Amino acid sequence: MSAAWIPLRRWLMATAACLALLLPLLGWPQLASAQLHAHADENGQPMVRSLESLRDLDYQSWQAVAYRSGPPGGPVTLRIVGYPGKVRLDHPTPLVVYGGRRRWELDDITTANPKLVSDGRDAAAEFNLNPLLADLHKNRPLRLELNGVFVELPVPPYVVGEWRRLPSWTEASPAG
Numbered sequence: 095m096s097a098a099w100i101p102l103r104r105w106l107m108a109t110a111a112c113l114a115l116l117l118p119l120l121g122w123p124q125l126a127s128a129q130l131h132a133h134a135d136e137n138g139q140p141m142v143r144s145l146e147s148l149r150d151l152d153y154q155s156w157q158a159v160a161y162r163s164g165p166p167g168g169p170v171t172l173r174i175v176g177y178p179g180k181v182r183l184d185h186p187t188p189l190v191v192y193g194g195r196r197r198w199e200l201d202d203i204t205t206a207n208p209k210l211v212s213d214g215r216d217a218a219a220e221f222n223l224n225p226l227l228a229d230l231h232k233n234r235p236l237r238l239e240l241n242g243v244f245v246e247l248p249v250p251p252y253v254v255g256e257w258r259r260l261p262s263w264t265e266a267s268p269a270g
Contacts, residue, residue, distance in 0.1 A: 169224055
């Protein structure tokens, strides 16, 4: 190796080492960590949920909370929450879900939840997630559309995986 290559080689090695240390700190994309959280609801019933912040194509933030109350096999609900004061959700408005060429329309069940009905902010809506979960056989990316609210809210595959595990999840279920 010639003497001219030695400084270049040292510089390349030093640069590679710095990048390896700095990229995780700068928010370089990391593997998604899917997690389901179990706790008791206000009535003491077991509850398990998946909570994720998502951004629509207009870069507005939304919370997507999929949850199941009670024992495994119970109904799964998807709650979409916007920033109060920025959005008012009308009910009933079905949630349209796209996955590839497939299309699902989920019923708006918000008015069945007394807490959401009495909340004057109207920034949340709930949907029956069971028809979608019964039809999904893999963790594929989905796109949500809520008429008059957002045209496309992308849902990554790892979140879909969490949703698919909710109906049968127990504390003894393996993580992942």
